[in-house]
Amino acid sequence: MSIGIDVKPLEERVYRYKQPFKSFYCPLCRTKRSIIHNFRLTKGNFFQIVLITIVINICVFPFTGAKGLFFIFPVWGVFEFVKRSLFKKEIACPHCGFDASWYKRDVKVARKIVEEFWLTKAGQSSALKDEKLEAEAIS
Ligand SMILES: [Zn+2]
Secondary structure, three states: OOOOOOOOOOOOOOOOOOOOOEEEEOOOOOOEEEEOOOOOOOHHHHHHHHHHHHHHHHHHHHHHHHHHHHHHHHHHHHHHHHHHHHHHHHHOOOOOOOOHHHHHHOHHHHHHHHHHHHHHHHHHHHHHHHHHHHHHHHO
16 A cells, blocks of 8 residues: 555564564554564463462362362463563554553553653663763763
8 A cells, every 4th residue: 555655664673573473563653563472361371270270279278178279260360460461561662652552542641651752762862872972071
């Protein structure tokens, strides 16, 4: 699709992941993005959940009996929470700060996040410049 304007991504050389869960282009800066964490639990995760529940049961069985099996639910909940937070962390674009999950919920907040991202980025680069100038002044 051409719209007559030469649009270039902010970052053209991005790290390529072997098996990304999702690949897409950042809607704000057009950089190719990859997300490696799937927010859904995998078979391996369920295996871990069962294993952790068994270990918990070995410890609590004398006190709780078969009721200890219900520990599978909080363990499951923790896994879901960790997976989702890993996924959410990855959504935000590392090049321009655009966060699609916030954009869906509140556009104003998403704008603010992008603004803050660029402010801190500008702050960092000017701090780097200062350091360089200082280094040059010393030598
Ligand atoms: Zn971006």
